[in-house]
Amino acid sequence: MYDMQKLAKLVKELEDQLVCCMRCGLCQAVCPVFAETGRETDVTRGKLALLEALTREMLKDPVGVGEHLHHCLLCGSCAANCPSGVKVLDIFIKARILLTGYLGLSPVKRLIFRGMLSHPGFFDRLLEWGACLQRVFIKPADNLLGTSCSRFWFPLGKRHFNALAAVPFHSLAGATKTDSGKSGIKVGFFSGCVIDKIFPAIGQAVVRSLDYHGIGLFLPQSQGCCGIPALSSGDATAFHRLVRHNLKTFASEPFHYLVTACATCTSTIKKLWPAMANGLTGEEQSQIRGMADKVMDISQFLVDVAGVDQVFPSRKDDLEIVSYHDPCHLRKSLGIAEQPRKLISANPRSFFREMNEADRCCGCGGSFNLEHYDMSASIGKRKRDNIIESQCSTVATSCPACILQISDMLSQAGDPVRVRHVIEIYADSLS
DSSP: OOOHHHHHHHHHHHHHHHTTOOOOOGGGGTOHHHHHHOOGGGSHHHHHHHHHHHHHTTSSSHHHHHHHHTSOOOOOHHHHTOTTOOOHHHHHHHHHHHHHHHHOOOHHHHIIIIIIITSHHHHHHHHHHHHHHGGGTEEEEETTTTEEEESSSTTTTTOEEEOOOSSOHHHHHOSEEOOOOTTOOEEEEEOOHHHHHTOHHHHHHHHHHHHHTTOEEEEOTTOOOOSHHHHHTTOHHHHHHHHHHHHHHHTTSOOSEEEESOHHHHHIIIIIHHHTOTTSOHHHHHHHHHHHHHEEEHHHIIIIISOOOOOOOSOOTTOEEEEEOOOHHHHHHHOOOHHHHHHHHTSTTEEEOOOTTTTSOOSOTTHHHHHSHHHHHHHHHHHHHHHHHTTOSEEEESOHHHHHHHHHHHHHHTOOOEEEEHHHHHHHTOO
16 A cells, blocks of 8 residues: 555645546546446546545545546546546546555455566466467357357356467567668567457567568567556556566667557557656656657558558459547547558558547447446447448457457457458558
């Protein structure tokens, strides 16, 4: 648990940030959770009111407030629609840290975050063992989507999910250091957990695309999680361990940009690493700012830096119809929307078609999906309906967590639509 000095400092930070909210209610119109429940405590305005009561009453009911705070996707829809510019995600995460510091971390989360996730080498080995054993517990569900379902109800319930890869990306790619080619540019590649453990083909598509454009690559093998699972649960200790680990891992080689193919990792490194760096040394905070300045989504890098542009086909017949889902952390947090669409359209065999509500949250929300699956699935079914209405044969996105959620919804409905990362579609066009 935190000492009272740290708790008091967090309370003061919350009080300073809460005064910006005017209680206008514009967050109601865009909150996917509020759209499902209609409860005031499920919308940002209601949660902020609870936090004001929390600071005034000195944590009189931290458990009750914590339950409401965790009934949130952290999608950032409210922040993107806020006329006062309230930093909602920062407030909610600090409040979760505050409550976790006061109440303590549950034994299960302590085991996951501090016992496994914050020890990347051990976590890698553990998941590799899991990949070997998973066939005992799962069975195929949809060949097109590559999803599986549980042979037993526990622990995955009725979900259709993408299984652990037989060989993770870090084993396929190994540690890589290549010099800048014709581009004169060198990048570091932060692969992220889900790409590494479940979707190594996405990582391979990134490497292939960078090589095609003559981009030098630094790919350290001992990468750790970006820290967002621990941070969203209020575990600042595990988060700081992972940030320190990744700073050391990427400090051994100079590069111009740090690219990722995960919207959540991009947003976490660019925004949350600097915002939640209190407690780290001055040197570490300086390194964090340097990483945050360099990090870019892979589609943003290829379009804005490498110069990839879209193709306008003269004929639309026989082209694959591709639609696109905007990950919340990419569009709402970072304002990146045009570049992924250009990357899709850079494949001459793809015809891009916009879906309705492309930027509406798919309902995943990381741990939200685990703790509130029925709500997550209800929000996800609305995304599934919009995908089907677009009549696409492939839906693309820029976030592996969104791929998991959308694949689940399409697989359970039996819809013949593939789910792919935009970089896979682009890499398919390269000779």
